[in-house]
Amino acid sequence: NAGVTQTPKFQVLKTGQSMTLQCAQDMNHEYMSWYRQDPGMGLRLIHYSVGAGITDQGEVPNGYNVSRSTTEDFPLRLLSAAPSQTSVYFCASIKDRVNTEAFFGQGTRLTVV
């Protein structure tokens, strides 16, 4: 049981480049989320999804797009990377509407130069 898998683990981008951070979960969880963590700070919510085909914005959505075509996958797209997007990105999933814990991936460390 892999849980929540994020790829890649590390990435360096040049300003203006685009890329997709991948997140997959094999637990059949309904809810998935993306967070970013800047040095010395807690995690901040970027986007979230309550099910396939349904997404919504979190606290810091600007510069990021998401889609949820399947239950398992929730990719995060940076259309035009900026140095301010240098951060560690975490994907999380929650089983369903009953209050249960969130499972987090191991993170993607992104540097934009």
Place this chain on the structure above:
Amino acid sequence: DAKTTQPPSMDCAEGRAANLPCNHSTISGNEYVYWYRQIHSQGPQYIIHGLKNNETNEMASLIITEDRKSSTLILPHATLRDTAVYYCIVRGSILTGGGNKLTFGTGTQLKVEL
């Protein structure tokens, strides 16, 4: 979701109990208290959660005051591997649209020493 206040850092001797406080004075009736920890910038790990009763699992105990305005996470016998940042989060019910979103503060850096 209600905001939480935690001390920025705490130290604990190995083998002793670590008691991590959290203030959540604006918590509402349907909001749960969750605790997560983050070790060496890995993904956060769930520890425990509760609504109003005290809770215990294999990792920790959670004590919530009767007025629910504060709580304490207790690691009964801290080890070096418990050194981490501990986050106290107040989370609404998914049924009311709040449960999918976790609001992290800066947490408490717990350092367990020999």
